[in-house]
Amino acid sequence: MSLNWPLTDTTFLQNESKRLSSLTIDTGTTKPSIKVLDQLLLPAQKKYIEIKNVDTAVSLIKNMQVRGAPLIASVAVFGICMETFVNAGANFTKDFLLSAIARLIETRPTAVNLHNVLQRLLKETDGLDGIPLIEAVRNFSFKELIDEAKDNRQLCWNGVQTISALPRKHADGYTIMTICNTGSLATTSWGTALGVISGLQDRKLLRRVICLETRPYNQGSRLTATELAHQGIEFRLICDSMAAFAINAFDVDAVIVGADRVVANGDTANKIGTYNLAIVAKHLGIPFFVALPYDTFDFKTQDGNAIVIEERKDDEMRYFNGGLICEPNTPVFNPAFDVTKAELITGYISERGFHTTVGLEELRVHATNEARGQ
Incomplete structure (x- = not known):
């Protein structure tokens, strides 16, 4: 049996100030600055760490500074996204992307969200390289963030009805x-x-x-x-x-x-x-x-x-x-x-x-x- 309840109440969970934020984004003028809350320091200290590249994402996930299957997936995607800014041009190739995805999947083998979102990224960038590949990675990363927010409110709504x-x-x-x-x-x-x-x-x-x-x-x-x-x-x-x-x-x-x-x-x-x-x-x-x-x-x-x-x-x-x-x-x-x-x-x-x-x-x-x- 499956039941679903379309979310029609626009006021539901709209007050974002009531929740702690795991991720902050400053779009900037030349490149975005994406920071994630270091959860090892909570509750004593609230410190955000910038996701600079794939290496940063791998370290954050392995060291449990970020955890939670959905957040791990987001950090991985943004690690790849930021790599397109610091490693743009000839260095960001499809081979590099494949290698980065393999490294990220190895960080947490039990959580399947990480694998699923990176497989979607691969599908989205199939056949692309160079500048088109970079643009596709960036577009995918921010679209995933928007989609997760929408889907998450629907999940919470379904839970309330249940x-x-x-x-x-x-x-x-x-x-x-x-x-x-x-x-x-x-x-x-x-x-x-x-x-x-x-x-x-x-x-x-x-x-x-x-x-x-x-x-x-x-x-x-x-x-x-x-x-x-x-x-x-x-x-x-x-x-x-x-x-x-x-x-x-x-x-x-x-x-x-x-x-x-x-x-x-x-x-x-x-x-x-x-x-x-x-x-x-x-x-x-x-x-x-x-x-x-x-x-x-x-x-x-x-x-x-x-x-x-x-x-x-x-x-x-x-x-x-x-x-x-x-x-x-x-x-x-x-x-x-x-x-x-x-x-x-x-x-x-x-x-x-x-x-x-x-x-x-x-x-x-x-x-x-x-x-x-x-």
Whole structure:
């Protein structure tokens, strides 16, 4: 089953001052200046780093200074875009573009948005070289930014319609639980799961958010809590291990999470801890939704067993806020993501609507036809 609700309310999420901005653009007179927020410094420091070229983009993504599947894709595209200004002329060739795309895709293998947007860039520049290639890259980069903003508001709108159809435990609004960071700091717009939450707040349908800290990188406490406070949203920050108790303690109505990849059968890769949360929600009878841009679907991969799970540095677990919290040589297992099986997921919210696993098959057929130009 799939449902869609065209966004007709022009006032919905129009007040951009209410969200933190992950990206700034100054078009300038000769070339644009594109800067991205260094998320490793939050919440203590708000510092923007200029995306100067492909090398900068690769470094930002690898070092986790930017994260969130949609934002990673945008940073990669703008890294290539800025390369056309600093490396213009004979040096910016189709071979250079191919090499840059290969380097960028290697930075984060689990997130499929990065792969999808770069494949679209390849298709858009097919057969081009020289000045026509440079112009096509620049046009593509800024068009993607505009399209994402439009699609993102539609995704958030669809999420509000999906959640508002649920019964709620308190008349003054829904209590939503979420993990990791899926808001404006993970995208160039309002976000996915946190974007839906922002939409509920916009419509005065939100009571409270229960935000998991999301160890070991603490995207929940460092980033999501910062965004919620900035928007003036009522919330509580909890340790990841408190989720089951907190669902009952705070009368949670639904869980909404983001995704780094959703494959054909609906299995979903997301930040480590999502699988635990889905199991708890299923046991307690709480609806569990995945909110994601259409680009996050990977219909070429059949099930979650084939998803490559990135492992991070051991010291991310050995240290907390710069302090050692275990013996320095403690053996560590530190996967950045886990895979939540489709049977634990109530449905998927994208800019194309609300989808159950049956609806995903409709999307897969549509995606296949789009790829064939039908």
